[in-house]
Amino acid sequence: MKEKSSKTPVKTDAKSASIRISLTAKKNAKEILKTVNKKGYGRNVRLSELLELAMTLIQPAHIQMLQEKSLSSDDRKEQMRQKYIATRGPISKAEFTDFQMTAAYIDFLSEQIPTEVVELNM
Incomplete structure (x- = not known):
């Protein structure tokens, strides 16, 4: 009887790969x-x-721009809720949604967004 010799496939490192782009x-x-x-x-x-x-x-600013662009509105809302928790204490998602409908939310936003004074040179 003949014995079958098992051949192991030789693995080669791929030099290229396909990727999906728009x-x-x-x-x-x-x-x-x-x-x-x-x-x-x-x-x-x-x-x-x-x-x-x-x-x-690619600079770090480009990476940050792409990261911001990938956020959904729910992600941004959760970021704001986490900022609220850090500054004012725990709040549930439902309570935060209700809080967004109040005038106090505008005050909270103004605390979170750094204001810049632009001087006009004339």
Whole structure:
């Protein structure tokens, strides 16, 4: 009888991966890449090279902007409730919703938002 030799598959590290992006992002990236590759000499720049460069240019302010953009209205409401709890004590979600309908909520908001005085130079 012949013995079956078991072959183990050789694992190779993938050099690329696919990701999902919006069609608008794809279109914008291709337009930028087309502009980058309009040159007389040299090889074409790959999209991955363009994206790697773009990611190194992201600043903490950009990250904060994206984080803020991802918040839902319920998330923002919960953040305000947590600020209320930190400054004035515990309150349930339902009680906080009721509190938002009062004039005292406007006072609470004015305490939370730092005011900046803008001087006009004339």
